[in-house]
Amino acid sequence: MTWVNQSLSTEFVFLAYPTHPELQLLVFLGISLLYIMILTGNILIVAAIQMESRLHTPMYYLLGSLSIVEIWYTATVVPHMLVNTMKMHKAITLLGCATQMLFFIGLGSTDCFLLAVMAYDRYVAICHPLQYPLIMTQKFCANLVMASIAIGFILSLQLVTFIFRLPFCHSRGIEHFFCDVPPVMRLTCTHSRLHELSVLVAGTLAIAFPFILIAISYALITVAILGIRSTSGRRRAFSTCSSHLMVVLLQYGCCMFMYLRPNASYSPKQDQLLSLVYTLGTPLLNPLIYTLRNSEVKGALKRVLTRNAFSKKSYA
Template sequence: MCHIAAFCLFVCLFVCLVGFFTSEMVKNQTMVTEFLLLGFLLDPRIQMLLSGLLSLFYVFTLLGNGAILGLISLDSRLHTPMYFFLSHLAVVDIAYACNTVPQMLVNLLHPAKPISFAGCMMQTFLCLTFGHSECLLLVAMSYDRYVAICHPLRYSIIVTWRVCITLAITSWTCGFLLALVHVVLILRLPFCGPHEINHFFCEILSVLRLACADTWLNQVVIFAACVFFLVGPLCLVLVSYSCILVAILRIQSGEGHRKAFSTCFSHLCVVGLFFGSAIVMYMAPKSRHPEEQQKILFLFYSFFNPMLNPLIYSLRNIEVKGALRRALCKESHS
C-alpha cells in the first residue's frame, strides 16, 4: 500500500500550498472574513436526533472503507488491478466524508459556529478534488472490467501495473488541477456580504451566490467541468459496459454468466449512485426550491454513497467475502 501513502503525502503537501495561496489572496480580495453555514433549519430536538443518526452513518463509512483498505493490503489475493482501483476509491470516500461531515455535525450541535473564509475555500477545494478524482477512477475501473471480460487472454499484457499507476495518478492530478482552477476563479471575486451560506458545507454553487460580482466565468467553467467530468466519463462507462454485456451474452455456460455479472454488478451500482446524484445536482433544471433540494441530494451523496460503496463491494463480491473470512479465521486462530 505504498502508493496510498505516497498519494496521502502528496495531498497534504498540496493542501498546505493551496492553504497558503488562499490566505494570501483572501487579504486583498474580500471583506468577508468568515461564513455561517445555515445547514438544516429544523427543530433543536430533530437536529439532535439527526446529528446522532448521521454520526452513526459517518462511523459506518469510516469502518466500511477502512475494512476494504485493510483487506486489500493484508490479503495477497486481492493485489490485482481491480482492487488497486478499489483501494483508491475507498480513500476518496473516506477523504470526502472527513472533509464535509464533521463540519456539518458541528453545525447541527452549534448552529451559530462560523467557518473562516480560508477554511471555506479549502473545504470547497477538497470537495471538488475528491469528486473529480472519483469520476475518473470509476472510468479506470470500467476499463479494467472491460479488458478483463472482453479480452481475458490479453488482460495481463494490457492492464499492467504501470498502466494502473498511470491511470490513478492521472485521476488524482486532474482532480487537483481542476479544483484549483475553480478555487482561483472564486478568489478573484469580491465578497462584501451577506455571509450566510444556505448549505451544510461550502458547496461551490452556494458560495458563488454570495459573490458581489458577475460569476458568469465561474458558471461556464462549472458547466464545462460537468460535461468533461460527468457526461464524458459516464459515456465512457456506458460504452465499456455495453461491450461487456455483449461479451457476457456470448458466454455459453450459465456459471460464466453468473460470474461475469457478479463481477460487474457492484461497479454498476456505484456508478449509478455517483453519476446519478451528481448529474441531478449540477445539470438538472432547477425547481422552485433548488437550494433545499440540493441540500438533500448532497446529504445523500456525502453520507450514503461513501457508506454504501464498501457494502456493495463486500456483499456482491465473492473475493472480498473470501478475504474477510480468511482474515477472521486468522484472528480467531491467533
C-alpha cells in the first residue's frame, strides 16, 4: 500500500532527449520512420506466413511468433519515446516506469528464448531429419512459444519487483530514453555488491542461458554439417541456419554488452546509443535479414504484395 501511494506521487524525468526544437523534430521524424519500417516489415512477414500454405511449417511458425514479439517489444517503448520527444516535461510515474520495464524486459527475454527455440528447431531438422515431423509438431511448437513467453515474464517480474523495492534517492533524472535496468538502478540509494550480483544473475538467466542453448545446438549442427559428404549438401544445410545465426549475433551482442557487465562500467551516453540499436535496429534488421537471405519468404512476400495490388486494382 505504501509503494502504491508513493508510485502515485513519484515521477521520473528522462534526461536523454534533445531540448532544441529543430533537433526534437528531426529525432521525432527519424524514430517515426524507423518505427513504421519495423511495423511494416514484421507485419508483412506474419501476413506472408499466414497466407502462404507452403510456409505453414515449424520454422516459419516460430519466425512469425518472433515477428509478433518484436512488434509488441517496440510498442512498449517507441510510442512513449515519440510522445516524449515533442513534450516539454518528459516524465513518467514510478508505477508507469515499473510497468514499462516489466513489458520491455519480459518481451526482450521472450525474444532470447524464442531464438533458442529456433536454434533447437534447426538442430532437429539437420541432425534428426527423419524424426523432425514427429518431434516438431504444431502443438509442441505452440507449447515452446508459450513457455518462452512465460519464462520471459517470470524473470522480468522478479527483476522488476526486486529493483522497485529498493529505496530511490532524491534525484529523479533518468539518463535514458525509457525505463531500462541500468539507468534506473543508478537512481537507487543502495549500491551494494549483492544488489549488483542479483541483477547480473537475472540477466544471466534471461540472456546467457538461452545463448548457451543456442551455442550447444549450433555446435551439434556444425558437426552434422561437416559429416555431409557433398559440398552442395553442406551449403544447403548451412543456408537454412545462416539467417538465424546473423540475428542471434546481432541480438546477443547488444544484450550481453548492456546487461552482463559490472555496474562500474556504466556509461550513460554509450548506453543511450546502444539502447537505440537494440530497440530500433534489431527489430528492423530481423525481418530484413530473413527476407533477403530466405528465398521462400522473399517469394511469399512478392506473392502477397502482388495479390493485394491486384485486388485493389480490381476493386477500383
